[in-house]
Amino acid sequence: MKNTTGFNIASIREDFPILRSKVNGKQLVYFDNAATTQTPKVVIDAIVSYYSTLNANIHRGVHSLSQKATEAYEGARKKIQKHLNAKNSSEIIFTSGSTHSINLVANGFIDLLKSGDEIIVSYLEHHSNIVPWQMLCEKTDAIMKVIPMNQDGELIFSEYEKLLSNKTRVVFVNHVSNALGTINPVKEIISKAHEFGAAVLIDGAQALPHFEVDVKDLDVDFYVGSAHKFYGPTGVGILYGKEKWLNKLPPYQGGGEMIDEVTFEKTTYAKLPNKFEAGTPNISGVIASGIAIDYINNIGLKTILKYENALLKYATEKLLEIDGIKIYGNTDNKTSVISFNLGNIHHYDIGSIIDNEGIAVRTGHHCAQPIMDYYKIPGTIRLSLSFYNTKEEIDSLISAIILAKKMLS
Amino acid sequence: MTIDQIQNEIISEFDMFNDWTEKYEYIIDLGKSLPVINDAFKTSDNTIKGCQSKVWLYAEYINNKLIFTADSDAIITKGIVAILIRVFSNQSPKDIVDAKTDFIEKIGLKQHLSQTRANGLSSMIKQIKLYAVGYLNK
Structure with a gap:
């Protein structure tokens, strides 16, 4: 990824041992950061x-x-x-x-x-x-x-x-x-x-x-x-x-x-x-x-915010290119979280399929049932990004969602 | 067929798949063929708690055998329920109570038994067995 924000993403990713691991035989893509963030080696x-x-x-x-x-x-x-x-x-x-x-x-x-x-x-x-x-x-x-x-x-x-x-x-x-x-x-x-x-x-x-x-x-x-x-x-x-x-x-x-x-x-x-x-x-x-x-x-929260906002913009644009995606929460003033559904497909089905591709997202009501009741939906798929995520990982997610859509439609 | 025979049949079917997409496509197809519960029985009493998706399961006792029907709002869950129904429906309560359930691991669906997901699949099996226990002495 092009380094536009003053930090080296490859070296940042090196700081997090878990990001090198494989899940279901695939490279882990961790997009459940709002649930818990991964731990850098200095903390471990x-x-x-x-x-x-x-x-x-x-x-x-x-x-x-x-x-x-x-x-x-x-x-x-x-x-x-x-x-x-x-x-x-x-x-x-x-x-x-x-x-x-x-x-x-x-x-x-x-x-x-x-x-x-x-x-x-x-x-x-x-x-x-x-x-x-x-x-x-x-x-x-x-x-x-x-x-x-x-x-x-x-x-x-x-x-x-x-x-x-x-x-x-x-x-x-x-x-x-x-x-x-x-x-x-x-x-x-x-x-x-x-x-x-x-x-x-x-x-x-x-x-x-x-x-x-x-x-x-x-x-x-x-x-x-x-x-x-x-x-x-x-x-x-x-x-x-x-x-x-x-x-x-x-x-x-x-x-x-x-x-x-x-x-x-x-x-x-x-x-x-x-x-x-x-x-x-x-x-x-x-x-x-x-x-x-x-x-x-040490990285700087201003640098982190700038990078995460760029990722958020990229992920939002890429997701919206998929026919049937509906994003919940469309305020301009938000952190790098995207809550969405795809057509009438159940969030659990999407989550299960993309998990097989090594992608970790959160599905369900996110312990915020009143919001789901407001939108009259049982839940969403939630993508939550961190500064160690990359555009390439978002591309993997998009491919996995397209695969899920094909399998589930 | 006995429960064991059906389980072995399912295990050999799943053995044929080369990768997870084939397996899931099969589960999704099974979901589409699930013997669907009558809408009148989609009550909270027949809802299985602990699933991320909604699952309804209903049993009728006919000629000393339990006949299950079910539904879910998620298609993969529906497919998994369909597998369970193929195994346990049209069997006697005693056979259902005595049946082993390790075929789920053998067909590679153990992840659906994990604490978060299922609570789903475990709850479904538990409910099927509870129905059977209920009819054991009838």
Whole structure:
């Protein structure tokens, strides 16, 4: 592929050992990046190196190894803080993933909401940003309202404004829709919510791999993400929270690490961030997540975005050349995700056929059933691109889809 | 034919294919010949959960044998159900309960047994066997 974006794609691909593997006897073409991104060798090495040279429990030990492990762990927190431009590193909480982060916040609001309070969700959410809040509503009798979407897969901002009121307590919206790739106007959503004194949680799981996020500029109250979606390991999530909000929320889990003093009469809790990190955390994963942040910053998110947008444009044009392709989510402002169907062919049939050609895409409702209900379809085929993908891989996908069409028509 | 005989027949049919496209084209053809369930029986009770595609399966007990009909909104799934029906339909409940199902691996459809996909195919087999268990002592 012609190098137009200032990085060498061949050398980038060398960084990812899994991209050399074969699936069903064919060269792997990995287009399921919105589900999980592949792991560069530096991140894999960081995990191996941790267990080979650094393994010790953090925060407690006076011995040197424990102190080194603690430094590496807290160093990763500072990297994430800097990456998100948070004010303090204590505003970064490590969890097991975005879902865990959202549950932590939603659970904390049980004590802060009362019957009749309102919370606002968007139509474009992943189930992980719907269900924890529904559970919150069941416990508090708060009422959930939904920001509607339009045919292009965008939220209707004027409708959002109508939903806001003095009863609104929390608004939770994703930065980028996992099913369609739509980038939501979160800065405007946040500023509107703040006019009514509501807190805002932004699910950034699908944003962090693609572009720079500045929590100070967004003025967001909570921002969550998952390391395995930005080239880090599975099992590590991030929760950014403004200090004032994290101090308002009660601890989510009790245990070691999160305490100040414990007696059988009463326990006082540790300060941020430890208050929310009960038990031994995923130390190796957190350290490796910091390396993943270094890795994408070395390439540069602006470079990544430019390359991915070029791939998105190419893939969209090539797909639309196939008769019968319908793309869902046609906003100009989207990440490198294409959700589509081909005529009346079931997404499962296409996915099964092209899997035999070594091509990994996601089929189904993408944990976003309301969106599928909106379009009145059972699901789509979702192509989600990363900076290690190439035009040649897209050409392979197009050939595989044409083959599937021939076989299934 | 016994269930074993039908399974062996299917295994030898699948042995003839040189590559996956031939195999899938055959499955797709089988899908088109599936004994389709009466629309009236496409109820949620007859829906098999755990499939990415929708699957309906219905059984009738006639002359001490179970007769299966089914449908799916995905053609490959339909083909796979058609294979199962060819194996298990028109057999006695006891024979169905006792039948082995390793022919699925032998014809190279094991991937459809994976945790994600099928939950699909495993659920279909489970449902067929459950029907048979239900009629075992009748």
